[in-house]
Amino acid sequence: MATGAGPRTSSTGKVEISPEDQRAIQEAWATLVPESDRIADEITRMLLVKDREFYESTPAELAADIRAGTRENIRRGLRNMAGQPQPEGRAVDLWRDTGRRRARQGVPLELVLSAYSLGVRVLWEALLEHQRSHRLEVDERVLILAGHAVWSALDVQNNIIVDAYRRESLRMQRLDLRRRLSVLDRLAEGRGSDPIFAEEARQVLDLGADDRIACVVAILDPGAESPLRMPEDGLERIDVASHWHVRGGHHFGLLVLGEHRIDDVLRVLRPMSSGRVAIMASRTGLAGFATAFQLAARAAATLPEDGRGVVSAADRLPELLLSRSREVTEVLVAEALGQILAQPVAHRRMLLDTLGAYLKHDLSPTHAADELTCHRNTVIYRMRQIRELTRLDPQRPRDRLLLALALIAIGRPPDGGPVAPVVIG
Template structure:
């Protein structure tokens, strides 16, 4: 290594460029050292993202080092193409899903190895006539170029990542609309949906519908966090004033989902199991109807536990007719609420007046008297299974 003090800046710059040109023929060799170090450190990460990514890394390193050496050697025509190379690398790595930190680490390692190659060349007798002070100039140029490269790459990476995110969001929303409409039964669409949502062919899925009674706030924020904590992924969309999500991952049964959601649920919420993506349309409709049957104030229900309510909610003409036919004159009685509360307790306890009296905090004889009133006013027999079913459905509809 030459310890002479350089004379003029122009002369020093020329010597540095000449030194860089002296290793230009070794660009592929230097690049292969960089890619080998990168892959030795992060090979599993790269391979998991894309099986072909390691080969892309090797090729990209060669192109970057060749262009970089051309720029450092003072070849003016290389500068514009080098900047475009940095931009394209940022865009490509964003599309590939490579974390920005890994990309920037690769650039930093490349700058360091490139500098080491120049220092090694300067240390060989006769290989490059470069004083130590000129090496300092070269070092500043390398790290200054790295700052510019990083800035260009970061901007391109962020722009492309945002574009890809918007595209993926639009694609997922289109898929969610199609699944809610029942298009999951189409094998071609089902395959498209699974690809867009990151699902395998045999992955279990479920549907959750959230109807927010309050207009403000995010009704799914806490819920989404809660699901993630339990290993469940949710893809969300909005329809008819409700948020709905396709759930996948470590899914329990419906009661298990209800238990997971309850601590974080806000609004009226229903969950429905789905027979894969092809059954999601049915699950969505059932969950939507079930959520609408939840009383104001909120709560979480499973569709399987709300089938009577869903059945009644399916036809708005049935409910008023059912109530009138089942209750008859009881609806006009001054004590209608008391009699209906008694009826509800009786049906809940399989017609036992003793258990109903305990729940209602009254005497058994009082319940017996009310039973006679109910049967007289409705014309129904509380020992008849069909009449009991009709009265129970009417109670459900009225609530």
């Protein structure tokens, strides 16, 4: 049985232990070294039971790794406290490695720290049991010092593990972010039709094979922030997952729609938009994402540069068609509206307003007159002028289409919606 003077406390509050007591403490812990694997396996069993809600949903390989890691930690820890050589390396390196490994395995940090606390408690109880069963001849004072030593070591272990775990988590987050951005870049370039890459993209973005996706594109003005403010937060509230990136003057996102419609997304995005934004669903999943990106970007560009709005590209197909060919659009405007645009400003504006209202109200002079606050006969007279100037009759479907497209091209769509003039301001 060890004897000696009691421990002293330094001015800093640290317990000072005499060399004789230190030897007694090491001898006490040395009695547990032969039982290290048995103690470690008991700790593992208790861990898997205590936190079974987590471990039951993880691969069996993780439980095996926990068991092996616990054995290594207990073996080295007991040797360290017993003052024995450490042929495998320093205990502190093992703690760091454990913190990094558990972060990569996705084990929550609180479970990692809880496991170490449980391990220390089991070791302390095993030491007490040795003393009670007379396998350890040591007085209560040395036993208390041994307990103080192991619980003090826990604080050091926890600090090292927390630091290693958080550093590894940050590294993984950076790697994951770079990988997601790379995947989004390649999807926008059209790589989604490659089956091998598509499978990689689904894994990185956590997509199901049948998930409905869409692309949102916001046009970035030079030197300005994105016109969409934290769109992922608003979309999360309706359970729409999203991944965002910046590419070639566009802030774009891949949205996982679930059961939602495009209109649901539009309602969420409109209040948080301060610029030109468009959305297009992909008709063929990842394979069609590049097309959705291109159409959404072009649809956003059809909105007035000094305005704001969030639109569906599918609702702006005429604008998209016109924007594809400037030459064809110029000919269309000249042929359909050339004579009207040549009129004096006031007369030109009056005729264009009348034509727009007439087409908007399905060729009803009465309803057009109500919108224009004039008499029905006035609308009929003005439409006669328009027919004479354009040589086009809205009663003929083809002529009606040409007139409507021409109005869209000059920024005066019959439905009154926002549009950027394609040719003439």
